[in-house]
Amino acid sequence: MYIDTGSRLVRLIYILNTRKFIFFSLFRSILHLILHLEIERKFFLCGLKIIHPYNIIIHPKTILGKRLTVYNNVTIGSVDKGDQTNTPTLGNNVVIFPYSLIAGNISIGDNVIIQAGSIVLTSVEANTIVAGNPAKVVKLLKNV
DSSP states (O other): OOOOHHHHHHHHHHHHHHTTOTTHHHHHHHHHHHHOEEOOGGGGGGTOEESSOSSEEEOTTOBOOSSOEEOSSEEEEOEEETTEEEOOEEOSSOEEOTTOEEESSOEEOSSOEEOTTOEEOSOBOSSEEEETTTTEEEEEOOOO
């Protein structure tokens, strides 16, 4: 039987944060030190699912779709260009496997799978599987 402890832990963080518990900032700091999670509470509202919650960084200005699944050691970040910060926009039903990096002013379509170790610096069309450094389309998904 599979139990998603990562999402339960993340939901606990969200619940504690929404109720404004006094010790939440201390609890969140301890989790940041132990698990290296840098995730804003607004992302939990869109159905963020974290598998193996360790070393996950999601830029606060990133736009996430519904039902995003993220594995360990994933960075979704920005590329700074002068005064503006460019962050990715992710569609619905996106799965990001371990050790992946998504950065820049790019768009990830709906129903996209990003394989482990991929570095995504360009936009990805919907219903595709991408892999590699730099990430390239390896398969189109049909009947999604």
